[in-house]
Amino acid sequence: MATTNDLKNGMVLKIDGQLWSVVEFQHVKPGKGPAFVRTKIKGVLSGKTVSKTFNAGVKVETANVxxxxxxxxxxxxxxxxxxxxxxxxxxxxxxxxxxxxxxxxxxxxxxxxxxxxxxxxxxxLPPSVNLTITYTEPGLQGDRSSAGTKPATLQTGYEIQVPLFVDADTTVKVDTRSGEYLGRVSG
Incomplete structure (x- = not known):
């Protein structure tokens, strides 16, 4: 058990028999009335995000993760x-x-x-990973109809957008949260 004063991002709470991960929290002390904690929590199994408000100092059940x-x-x-x-x-x-x-x-x-x-x-996953491009169309000089990007298939089968100069068999750094191309990996 912990109190709402102990909340941290990433902490997992057990609410109504379900596990919820704290995405963000804010302690609020209005000029009038009692203090409270406004949170945004994400269902660990369902993935849905909801807002929940707790009175300050209230005990919440934490899950051992x-x-x-x-x-x-x-x-x-x-x-x-x-x-x-x-x-x-x-x-x-x-x-x-x-x-x-x-x-x-x-x-x-x-x-x-x-x-x-x-x-x-x-x-x-780590924030970024290095993956190899298995297939992409050759980039044509002067082809700017797609704002300078083209689709590329990674070794996992996932497709991302890369700049026109990136070729197949190139290792690239990819953001695991958004799936965005972050750059080429030399070596």
Whole structure:
């Protein structure tokens, strides 16, 4: 148990039997009336975001979420198999829990899997990853009809927009939160 004064971004709360992650919070002390805490919370399993207001100092139930360093091994049908890097135990995680993270995961990649009572909740990727472009049309000099970008397919099968000068077999840095091209990786 914690009070609303202890809230932090990323903290997982248990409200009405469901797990909610704190996205943002703000302590408000109006000139008249009691202080309160305005929060934006996201359903860990559902992914929906809602606003909720708590009175200041009220006790809230926190959930014990264990974030483990894991390595993505392979896809097995609808599931993705991860290995805990501390004890080498393997966990299958449903594709619905992995969600959009699958667009940026390659075999052997390190990720964080959040667990609650042995159940995987979500997969957390680093802010950016390096992926290789497997296919893109050649960029034509002077072709600016698409504001200087073209579609490119990554090694995971996900398609992003890249500048015209980027060719196939180029390794690029991609933002895992937005799917945006961040630049070429030299080496």
């Amino acid at each position: 264990d974030k483990r360093d894991m390595q993505y091994l392979y896809a097995d049908g609808e599931d993705y198999v991860f290995m805990d890097t501390s004890d080498y135990e393997q966990f299958p995680v449903s594709g619905s829990i992995v969600g959009d993270a699958a667009n940026f995961m390659v075999e052997g990649q390190e990720v964080i899997v959040a667990m609650h009572d042995g159940t995987p909740l979500y997969v957390e």
